[in-house]
Amino acid sequence: MAQHGIKEHSHGAGVPIQTRNERPRSTSIEDFAEVSKLQEIWRYLPIDKLKGLTQSVIGELADSHVTLNLASGVTANWVDTTAAQVGKAGLPEDRIAAIAWTNASKTLVIDVPKDLEQSQPSFVVIKPQSDQAMASHVLINVGTHAHATIVLDHAGLGVLGENVEIVLGDESTLNFVTIQDWDKGSTHVSTQFAKLGRNSNLRHTVVSLGGDLVRVTPAVELSSPGAEVNMYGVYLADSGNYFEHRPYVDHVAENCKSNVAYKGALQGVGAHTVWVGDVLIRETAVGTDSYELNRNLLLTAGARADSVPNLEIETGKIEGAGHASASGRFDDEQLFYLQARGLSETDAKKLVVRGFLSEIIQKIEIEEIEQRLIAAIELELERVGV
Amino acid sequence: MSKLEIKNLHVSVNTDQGPKQILRGVDLTISSGETHAVMGPNGSGKSTLAYSVAGHPKYEITDGEILLDGENVLEMSVDERARAGLFLAMQYPVEVPGVSVSNFLRTAKTAISGEAPALREWVGDLKTAMKNLRMDSDFTERNVNEGFSGGEKKRHEILQLELLKPKIAILDETDSGLDVDALKIVSEGVNRAKANTDLGVLLITHYTRILRYIQPDFVHVFVAGKVAEQGGPELAERLEAEGYDRYLKASA
């Protein structure tokens, strides 16, 4: 069921986009040009792996594809995507997100009621088990003063166009993790929007482990004073994996903080990751403190990591803004040191990769996810005699 | 009883200008319980010798052999050499980000002994060894060599020596950059290892002061990639007084 389009401002499709804040925002498919490598946002993407996600009419994720394991006090229900609460965190900035928005007639709403303090994580597991293109829409509402941990876990086989909205009430905190652990043959384009209330705190972590094509574009709007976001990412890309992460922080209000740190390990011929980090500090965002970082460790030849930090600053009255980006091979001296202490080459590499990623893994603070990641690293390095 | 034999060792390193010969026929034999000091001018190839024994991939062995108890060390990988009982305390220990000292030591101990150490015993051994080396217990939570001072790095090397219990250890300038107290503490560590496990030591140094704490049985003068002279402890005293001029002229 297509809904009536919501539109913010439009420059018309096909106009080259210069700065991040000039991108059109709309839920209408026709407001966006066809997906093409000529547009910066798609330039790295292996378009043939998008499967059906570029078609205007696609299927829809159903209740039966979702398993909920919610901590007490946290609730879930499905509403029409036309409901007033949907679209509050942000609107699509590209065609695939608009297609997903339009085709998902229902939205899964996860509610954390105000004042709830829940340290137990809630799990939302999405398993389409189908190679048919599907749209889905998830909305996470965290009430004023509430504290919660929510894991959105994607697994199995799927071709999924997804929009995820996260709305944080004033003074609330959310530890949010989105896991992409897809089987071979899967494609996933996840557009995520977060809007943070006054003095709220979001930890947004992207974990990408499997899938032919995984594209996660989390956009965080800091439009209330004192809000803070930490955006983390950790990924392990093998031959046959294409992972693209484009975190975006939009600093609008004064005295907000953002910190972006993504780290990935790649191995095997054709493993490809792309990281494009955008930070926009608007004229109104006085007192902003911002930093973004991406590091990639290439375990074998034939893997490729693209890394592009973009920083746009429209005011000089900020606390700080910086970025760092680097991709490199294993450090031979590190491996020698560990091997000289008796570790086999594989064990030495495992230790180095774990060490390299540990900075991010430790930030997740959900024991079972940390263990899952460590196991994934072990498996990854067993697989190829790297 | 163990024996490390280095025979007619020739080693070159690959540079942008092609291979460069560094070791030109080194002969050395180190047995359990013995301490051999190797002294020589900068660039004479002392670290090259140490790395070649440990198996660093940068160095190419062009001639000669290295045997440990008759086994061909040159056919072993780096980790096999370590598991066979060779240990190299590095001149410049490497940082390993994100890997805690405690995790590193336990992993290394497990690799060397072929099984995970019993937890209670291990914790006790680690505590004692660290106390002996006057290392703070919170050291174990820090990342390997990250932000360690020069002296802390050297203590950490000797800590590994004591815990991993090798047969033969090569100490590459473990005394450099240590203050008087640290020098004593580190030397005591080496002497403990010698007493407890009958360790054979090849001690590379520029200074005789460490030889006051760790008594060498033999002193070898290393010049231009080979042993130019050997003798007893008195040779070290003479080197300190006279320098290497005599040998350098002879080799030029």
Ligand SMILES: Nc1ncnc2c1ncn2[C@@H]1O[C@H](COP(=O)(O)OP(=O)(O)OP(=O)(O)O)[C@@H](O)[C@H]1O
């Ligand atoms: N990768 C390399 N490229 C070129 N020359 C090298 C390389 N590695 C080592 N060398 C050279 O080999 C020689 C021996 O170096 P080595 O580090 O073994 O000396 P050393 O005796 O340990 O000196 P020091 O007392 O300063 O520690 C030096 O001249 C050094 O510059």
Ligand SMILES: [Mg+2]
């Ligand atoms: Mg040296």
